[in-house]
Amino acid sequence: MTKVSMTVNGKSVSGEVEGRTLLVQFLRENLRLTGTHVGCDTSQCGACVVHVDGEAVKACTMFAGEAEGAQVTTIEGMANADGSLNTIQQAFQDHHGLQCGFCTPGMVMSAAALLKENPQPSEAEVRDYLEGNICRCTGYHNIVKAIMAASGQDVGKIAAE
Amino acid sequence: MYNFELVTPSSVDEAVAALGEEDAQPLGGGQTLIPTLKQRLAMPTKLVSLSRIEALKGVKSEGGALLIGGATTHGTVAREAAGQFPGLADLAAHIGDPAVRNRGTIGGSLANNDPSACYPAAALGTGATIVTNSREIAADDYFQGMFATALEEGEIITEVRLPIPETSNYQKFEQPASRFALVGVFVAKYADGVRVAVTGASNDGVFRWSEAEAALASNFAADAVEGLSAPDGSGMISDLHGSGSYRAHLVKVLTKRAVAAAS
Numbered sequence: 418m419t420k421v422s423m424t425v426n427g428k429s430v431s432g433e434v435e436g437r438t439l440l441v442q443f444l445r446e447n448l449r450l451t452g453t454h455v456g457c458d459t460s461q462c463g464a465c466v467v468h469v470d471g472e473a474v475k476a477c478t479m480f481a482g483e484a485e486g487a488q489v490t491t492i493e494g495m496a497n498a499d500g501s502l503n504t505i506q507q508a509f510q511d512h513h514g515l516q517c518g519f520c521t522p523g524m525v526m527s528a529a530a531l532l533k534e535n536p537q538p539s540e541a542e543v544r545d546y547l548e549g550n551i552c553r554c555t556g557y558h559n560i561v562k563a564i565m566a567a568s569g570q571d572v573g574k575i576a577a578e
Numbered sequence: 579m580y581n582f583e584l585v586t587p588s589s590v591d592e593a594v595a596a597l598g599e600e601d602a603q604p605l606g607g608g609q610t611l612i613p614t615l616k617q618r619l620a621m622p623t624k625l626v627s628l629s630r631i632e633a634l635k636g637v638k639s640e641g642g643a644l645l646i647g648g649a650t651t652h653g654t655v656a657r658e659a660a661g662q663f664p665g666l667a668d669l670a671a672h673i674g675d676p677a678v679r680n681r682g683t684i685g686g687s688l689a690n691n692d693p694s695a696c697y698p699a700a701a702l703g704t705g706a707t708i709v710t711n712s713r714e715i716a717a718d719d720y721f722q723g724m725f726a727t728a729l730e731e732g733e734i735i736t737e738v739r740l741p742i743p744e745t746s747n748y749q750k751f752e753q754p755a756s757r758f759a760l761v762g763v764f765v766a767k768y769a770d771g772v773r774v775a776v777t778g779a780s781n782d783g784v785f786r787w788s789e790a791e792a793a794l795a796s797n798f799a800a801d802a803v804e805g806l807s808a809p810d811g812s813g814m815i816s817d818l819h820g821s822g823s824y825r826a827h828l829v830k831v832l833t834k835r836a837v838a839a840a841s
Contacts, residue, residue: 419584435581436581436582436583436584436625437579437580437581437582437584437615439612458616459613459616460609460612460613460677460678463675463677466677469680472653472680473676473677473680474677474680474681475677475678475681478608478609478612478613478678478681479608479612479681480584480608480612480625480627482584482586482627483584483586483608483627483629485586527676527677530676531676546676548675548676548757549674549675549676549677549678550675
């Protein structure tokens with residue numbers, strides 16, 4: 418076992434991990450931050466997306482030891498300081514961007530990474546960016562709509578198909 | 579996954595020393611290796627992560643070539659090569675998905691030499707030089723068949739030097755489930771000739787389509803490829819996603835598309 422230390426959602430944390438301990442295991446099992454989900458465990462589905470030093474990564478395909486000293490943000494760190502939903506989260510609620518909710522933490526983290534680098538994405542750009550996030554409920558339409566609404570764009574013309 | 583010791587050296591020398599131990603293996607971005615470990619298809623006793631070695635990261639241009647550190651992620655290449663080498667930036671921007679591109683590295687991709695990976699086509703299609711901790715290897719000598727390269731045990735790719743072409747383009751026909759290249763073709767035009775490299779298609783891994791290179795050298799137009807017969811399909815990968823002759827057909831189609839896009 419090796420000691421690993423990092424900053425998660427603004428708090429310094431540390432713990433004992435094995436070489437093979439995945440970042441997602443460390444977040445869920447050591448820190449009990451279970452908002453980050455494990456869907457496929459094969460880096461296909463994106464339910465485990467978190468931000469490491471500001472970049473979206475799949476926490477099931479990175480070792481905890483590789484995040485030594487990193488700034489990590491999970492879905493638990495996304496809400497506003499007063500606990501209310503942030504703009505992206507609120508847009509998912511307003512536009513029915515989730516049904517079962519299993520993929521939603523990863524969707525929100527990917528959406529936040531997208532809007533940081535491209536504040537006003539087109540519908541095609543949103544769909545392209547979500548290539549690594551799989552949702553089996555919504556058909557993606559309302560997720561795309563929510564992300565575009567969160568970017569401040571008029572989504573009235575993106576009518577339900 | 580079997581357990582192992584994970585070490586994160588901060589210099590190439592430390593990494594090479596760590597890799598000298600028996601059953602030690604380098605870890606790039608891990609986007610292929612970690613899934614492989616989960617399936618227990620590899621059992622290293624020690625993994626040497628290269629992701630903390632700052633000297634292995636970055637993109638710069640020097641002497642008409644783009645120099646990319648071995649531990650540079652696809653996402654970084656997509657951003658930083660866009661101005662000088664848009665054909666390469668576009669290739670990098672379509673590997674995997676955004677989260678994978680933030681971890682996966684050019685050195686990892688070239689060291690693994692997956693027969694369906696994109697970067698081998700760019701390295702061979704530009705006549706790149708693969709620089710390691712101990713030597714420089716020409717791309718024409720580097721790729722030695724499916725998952726096989728000229729790298730020795732414990733040898734690390736420190737830099738990839740890709741001559742910047744006058745124009746280039748990469749066309750990928752994605753396998754619809756995995757989104758890996760069913761066939762991918764990289765075309766690059768230089769003052770002294772044209773190179774055409776094909777990934778995804780052959781049982782021997784990435785290869786150059788020399789007939790197309792000769793035809794395009796005298797006439798860089800999709801029409802020049804039209805008159806050629808597709809490469810021989812007998813050495814092509816044949817699986818449930820496509821027969822060898824289908825892949826051979828795609829090589830010609832994608833070469834024409836790449837030339838049209840680069841013209």
